[in-house]
Amino acid sequence: MSLNFPLLLVIAVAVCGALALFDLLLLAPKRRKAIAGYSAQVIEPDQAVLETLNKEPLLVEYGKSFFPVLAIVLVLRSFLLEPFQIPSGSMLPTLEVGDFILVNKFAYGIRLPVLDRKVIEVGNPQRGDVMVFRYPSEPSVNYIKRVVGLPGDKIRYNADGRLFVNDQPVAEQLLGEEAGSLGSSAQYTEQLGAIEHRIRKQMNRYHVGAGEWQVPQGHYFMMGDNRDNSNDSRLWNDQKIPRELLGMVPDQNIVGKAFAIWLTWPEPKLHNVPSFSRVGLIR
Template structure:
């Protein structure tokens, strides 16, 4: 018991050190692992509090009450009628949770709720770039459904239920294949086995042109310029996309990636056959998005969930709502 404050200080210092090293870029952090360990450690403290430390404090408070009662009886036997033996304040001090339990066991219920919600139901993300304009803007805070495509175990990302199949047109969050510690968001264009052609800035799937309709130009307030805007009917719900005038259709700087032999690059663009168990994704801001055209396919095991709702944009409250 006497060593617990020092041990707890070491544990909390380790968490703070990990977060600090992650923040400064000294290590590549893993938030899912951090949440799992925090929930596990505080859960152990919570169990120890419930079944060990709290019963000890209750027994000590009862002993104090018994000692006070014995003292009163002794004074009565000695004929002393006036006595002040009030132990209520002492009992409160004994029962009060020490700081090292308040910062561990006391946080467990909150961490457990956050961990379960984030791991199995919904996870919040912030849009950091303009690759999904006009569907999603920089600064949008979105929710991602974690169970649509099947429930996965946190940290190891092992799928335990199948869920619904991914559909063309879905906006998904996934672990970036070249650097899985990063989360990316793009729109699914090609499913396993699809032949995806993006030539002269027009999309074709399995030999069929995807219908597009010209819309009024889109004015990007961040870039302070207009972009060509179209409506594309890729999935069940049409979506908007942008093209930049003057930017050629061919792909510059495509990296080497697994399955690159399934892609053919030309001055017109790129044509790929999507391998089994993988997806071809693109940003809606077509000429300003690093996506499958550049770094390859997204394996099914990299899926995080389906994005579906903007829950806040502090610069524009009108953004709040569903975009799927």
């Protein structure tokens, strides 16, 4: 079972904050009173005694020390930016395994941590955006794919690898071919809305994920740029999800918009060194 890091972070901030508040309201006044009482009884107060009387309990000391750090992390991670690492090749050639990316948490609205409830509207995903979201069948797992279908769109993906949005073919242009361990593949440029980006397809084979879908309101259809090696909206088949919502990502599962690569460090990390050669904006 995956750890719910946002929940753990909120709990940690709450506990540390409660310790700091408990000290401020109850323990600190008692320490000050004890110091005043001792000082009134002696002519020259002993510094060691004063330090002992003013000493905070160890748990309170730790709580007060960690609270501002954890609070800043919570605010940054929940409302501004969150780092992620790319674990698979489903977004090749755009994102490689080992890329560390930054995700804009407010691009699609301000959401409460843990509850994931949108409280302030900022913007909506646009066709072509690279988006991080919680996998509908297992919300504790984050996925990263490209937005292909918006609410109300009709999506068709043919066995020949051609993509259609609202019965219009998505423009693509062949860039070149390359050989790999799983056979030859080809790279194309693809125009999704205002975004031109690269995709990869396997050559001389039936393309996976052929079918047609109608995107419901409040949902999005996601695909990986590595079209024949991506577990995305075309392939999801969870029997617990209503048939009309299969493959769809609901708005409440959105995490944010991936916008930049800031580091690349492939596995195994002990045998590789971090690289900044791929630093740049994500398209």
